[in-house]
Amino acid sequence: MASSFTKFVACLTLLALLLGTSSAQxxxxxxxxxxxxxxxxxRNQIKLAVARENRMGASILRLFFHDCFVNGCDGSLLLDDTPxxxxxxxxxxxxxSARGFEVIDAVKAAVEEVCPGVVSxxxxxxxxxxxxxxxxxGPSWNVKLGRRDALTASQAAANTSIPPPTSNLDQLVSSFQAQGLSAQDMVALSGGHTIGQARCTSFRSRIYNETTIDGFFAATRQAGCxxxxxxxxxxLAPLDMQSPTCFDNYYYKNLVARRGLLHSDQQLLSGxxxxxxxxxxxxxxxxxxRDFVAAMIKMGDIKPLTGNNGEIRKNCRRVN
Structure with missing residues (x-):
């Protein structure tokens, strides 16, 4: 009883703080x-989506990366083009390449049923x-919340801010530092590639032209590309051929064995x-x-819209 009362008081205190500021943390x-x-x-909608297709977990994680790297974590990636x-x-x-938008639509619909017009x-x-x-x-963490949704998007920023699979180590570090993320954050967040798949166009040059790759691994990938x-x-080929649907540390084991699928992956172990x-x-x-969780929380803090900025979209694909 005391615990519930304490939580209730905390919520009321937080609400008062939010009403008194235009840029809440x-x-x-x-x-x-x-x-x-x-x-x-x-949680219920994500469980259903991953049960239908376990690759979808990686796709949703990637959406978050690509959203945050373009003018902050503001939902701009979710907006559809219009005339x-x-x-x-x-x-x-x-x-x-980016996929899973229909899953976010389903999650939004489920959230709207329990609290319409509240959650961004x-x-x-x-x-x-x-x-x-x-x-x-994979690990869990407390997601920091309170973001609002962008009214705009930037295709130009998306083209320049998200590091391509051809990036070298210096370019990766520069791309992440531009977002306020350290080199250590970059290496930890790259571990997200322990799940998911990549298209042949993303790794063709590596498997045919590079020497920093295990020969057997290259031949295996050439069969499908x-x-x-x-x-x-x-x-498609799995980014982690050992356990492509399990969030673990095999991504890094693969790099040690020179079996990073993307050029940018293997750059993390290149001397x-x-x-x-x-x-x-x-x-x-x-x-x-531990480091992945810390870096994900840090990435989620990139330039959020709060207070009176932005809006709470009714439909994630378009502004109100």
Whole structure:
């Protein structure tokens, strides 16, 4: 009883603080009073989506990355193009690649049933990313909430802010530092590639032209990705061939074995400063989980819209 009363008082105190400021800080308890059923509603929909297709967990996690790297975690990636509006879905890093938007639609609909007009799409995406990791066996964390949704998007920023799979180590560090993330954050967040798949176009050059790759691994991947551009471009291969639907530290074990699928992956173990961190994570899954969680929380803090900025979208695909 005392615990429930304490939580109630905390919620009232938080609500008072939020009403008194136009730029509230993000907090895990943001919706404790206004939408107590939020977390259950999101979790149930993500469970269903991952049960239908376990690859979807990786796709949702990737949506969160690609949203946060473009003008902050504001749900701008979720906006559809219209005759008068150009969104981010057709930017090079997302075109024919970003997926899972219908899952976010389903999560939004479920949340609207329990608390209409209260929870932003940006926050729904943040929670969904966490729950996707958990559903695939990864760590959990308290997602900080209170974001509002963007009224605009930037295809140009999406084309320049999201690091491509051809990036070298210096370019990766620069891309992450531009978002306020450290080199250590970059290596930990790259571990998200322990789940999911990539298209042949993303790794063709590596498996045919690079020498920093295990020969057997390259031959295995060549079987499904012809050398000629335009042939099999959309054929998929797992980013982690050992356990592609399990969130674990095999991504780093693969790098040690020179079996990183993308050029940008293998760059993390290429004789540079990040080698020691990769080797640490390859042998210590707890260290990877701890640092991944810390980096995900930090990434979620990138330039959120709060207070009176932005809006709470009724439909994640369009502004109100």
């Amino acid at each position: 993000l907090t895990p308890d943001f919706y404790c009073d206004s939408c107590p059923g939020l977390l259950d509603a999101v 008068t509006f150009v969104g981010e879905k057709r930017a090079a890093p997302n075109l024919n 799409c940006a926050d729904i995406l943040a929670i969904s990313a966490r729950d996707s990791v958990v559903e695939l066996g 012809p050398r000629t551009a335009g042939s099999g471009d959309n054929n 540079g400063f990040s080698d020691s961190q990769v080797r640490l994570y390859s042998g210590d899954s707890d260290a990877f989980s």
